[in-house]
Amino acid sequence: MDMRMTKNRWLLAAGLVAFALLPWGLGVYHQHIMIVSLFYVMMAASWNLLAGYTGQVSFGHAAFAGIGAYASGILAAKAGVNPWVGVAAGTLLAAIFGFLVGILCLKLGGIYLSLTTLGFSEILHIIINNEYEITRGTMGLQVPGLLSEYSKLAYFYIFLAGALLTLGVVYRLIHSDLGLNFRAVQNDERAAASLGVDVVKVRVLAFTVSSALAGMAGALYGHYLLLITPQIPSLDQQFLVLSMTVIGGMGSFVGPVIGAFGLEILSEYIRAYGEYHVLAFGLVALAVARFAPRGMVGIFRSVWERRRQAAVHPSLPAESP
Amino acid sequence: MDVALLQGRGLSKRFGGVQALEEVDFEVQAGTIVGLIGPNGAGKTTLFNIVAGTFPPSSGVVLFGGRTITGMPAFRICRQGIARTFQVTRPFGEMTCLENVAVAAVNRHPGCPKEQWMTLARESLAAVGLEALKDTAAKHLNVVQKKRLEIARSLATEPTLLMLDEVLGGLNTQEIQEAIGFIRRLRDDRGLTVFWIEHVMGAIMQATEKVIVLDQGRVLTVGPPREVVADERVIHAYLGD
Ligand SMILES: Nc1ncnc2c1ncn2[C@@H]1O[C@H](COP(=O)(O)OP(=O)(O)OP(=O)(O)O)[C@@H](O)[C@H]1O
Ligand SMILES: [Mg+2]
Numbered sequence: 001m002d003m004r005m006t007k008n009r010w011l012l013a014a015g016l017v018a019f020a021l022l023p024w025g026l027g028v029y030h031q032h033i034m035i036v037s038l039f040y041v042m043m044a045a046s047w048n049l050l051a052g053y054t055g056q057v058s059f060g061h062a063a064f065a066g067i068g069a070y071a072s073g074i075l076a077a078k079a080g081v082n083p084w085v086g087v088a089a090g091t092l093l094a095a096i097f098g099f100l101v102g103i104l105c106l107k108l109g110g111i112y113l114s115l116t117t118l119g120f121s122e123i124l125h126i127i128i129n130n131e132y133e134i135t136r137g138t139m140g141l142q143v144p145g146l147l148s149e150y151s152k153l154a155y156f157y158i159f160l161a162g163a164l165l166t167l168g169v170v171y172r173l174i175h176s177d178l179g180l181n182f183r184a185v186q187n188d189e190r191a192a193a194s195l196g197v198d199v200v201k202v203r204v205l206a207f208t209v210s211s212a213l214a215g216m217a218g219a220l221y222g223h224y225l226l227l228i229t230p231q232i233p234s235l236d237q238q239f240l241v242l243s244m245t246v247i248g249g250m251g252s253f254v255g256p257v258i259g260a261f262g263l264e265i266l267s268e269y270i271r272a273y274g275e276y277h278v279l280a281f282g283l284v285a286l287a288v289a290r291f292a293p294r295g296m297v298g299i300f301r302s303v304w305e306r307r308r309q310a311a312v313h314p315s316l317p318a319e320s321p
Numbered sequence: 322m323d324v325a326l327l328q329g330r331g332l333s334k335r336f337g338g339v340q341a342l343e344e345v346d347f348e349v350q351a352g353t354i355v356g357l358i359g360p361n362g363a364g365k366t367t368l369f370n371i372v373a374g375t376f377p378p379s380s381g382v383v384l385f386g387g388r389t390i391t392g393m394p395a396f397r398i399c400r401q402g403i404a405r406t407f408q409v410t411r412p413f414g415e416m417t418c419l420e421n422v423a424v425a426a427v428n429r430h431p432g433c434p435k436e437q438w439m440t441l442a443r444e445s446l447a448a449v450g451l452e453a454l455k456d457t458a459a460k461h462l463n464v465v466q467k468k469r470l471e472i473a474r475s476l477a478t479e480p481t482l483l484m485l486d487e488v489l490g491g492l493n494t495q496e497i498q499e500a501i502g503f504i505r506r507l508r509d510d511r512g513l514t515v516f517w518i519e520h521v522m523g524a525i526m527q528a529t530e531k532v533i534v535l536d537q538g539r540v541l542t543v544g545p546p547r548e549v550v551a552d553e554r555v556i557h558a559y560l561g562d
Contacts, residue, residue, distance in 0.1 A: 184424040187415055187416060190375065190395075191411035195477075196399040196429060
């Protein structure tokens, strides 16, 4: 058991090093895909914390990324603030908004929470479009980069650090006492409360942390693209993140990572056939939610379980569950 | 000693057109096992829900240890030392049995080292004889096991007052005897006070010191179990006119 643990840890470390070295052998275009994938890892993993672990299916996650991006971008472009300070400010602002929306959504569950967060996201859109002087609307706001010299390779490492930080925060939370409370609230709120779980605190905390992480992701992304448009807090983006999480495996730690890379890479290939890929992903996500609610991770797991059982009981046919 | 650990004063609860409780007064003395009986729909579970903070009463007060807890949120009432089981069990289906109990234990000892609350969780699960199923997802349990899990979770909150809502359903005669022994030991060995809704009259007769009878939202009578079951009005309430 312990041996296997250390072996797994070494494998993980080796895989991570290999991944970190990968962009050196790639061209600019593929480096770009990896950076965008890492952005989606941050988005999907933090949305998963909220939706997958506390059952609050928010449609406002892209909006929180937008808050981070615009806050940081505006501070840097209009007030000359250092972009890194801007990222911190954007993260903080997203956390504050997450806290407030979390409280607003407290009494709401299921579809009502989804609708409220959808409304929040639409309001943000209207503000961005109307405050043209500040946000430049759909034209987009030009913002400075994070580094004095633009380098895809450097951005890759910044985004890798951001993704690892996000995953680290999520991992720590779900493996702490709080993780137990998260899952209890998701399974049965009333039973959780009867056992001493402060449901209000748990739900608002998940909302705040998840929004802060989305804000950080959005802020970093804005300073990478150098142009912030309403595409960042768009519903397209929201449904892409949702599809990544659901298809990868909602409520599992690695699911969003698999989903983010898988769908981002895939969308680069099918983009050639038109801009309908988000719609297609959405439909696949619906099917997955219906027929394989644990996503790819769940499918891998059950196949692996079967093979292991077949190895233990060779007489059993491999197909039997 | 006649210390009322739990008291209700003039408790009423209305659901739309249904008067589930009307001006109910009751007392549960510390260290006793008190039965709560009455025909279906009498308001027993509603009374538990009010005490446990699932919803507030329409009027009236609940006192625990002499202090009012009326309208407090459920998690705070739990932390005051009141635990309850649900008549229709509410397991965390996707979590293992041990995790189910650990939720209760960790909120009893927030910020304490994991070994401490995991020990409490394991002990509580073992107390109801479910340790062999500790890694099984709760949704795979049968009804009787789910009721045991309810009790294990309640015990892991380390309550002073344990409220049981029909935990004997589905048990055979011998299992009922074992369950009665178990509940009595909770009181005798751990000093728990037990407030117990049960339809199995034999269990109420054997285990309780006092029985409160509810009928149509009102207290019909209160007294020692032998007197209560012999009471004309009680027989009438159960058998109908
Ligand atoms: N949440 C609720 N909303 C509306 N009506 C309710 C609610 N809870 C209980 N009632 C109604 O209040 C009355 C008392 O119900 P309660 O569940 O307290 O009865 P009970 O004594 O526990 O019955 P049983 O022995 O069948 O469990 C019933 O008429 C019931 O339909
Ligand atoms: Mg009942």
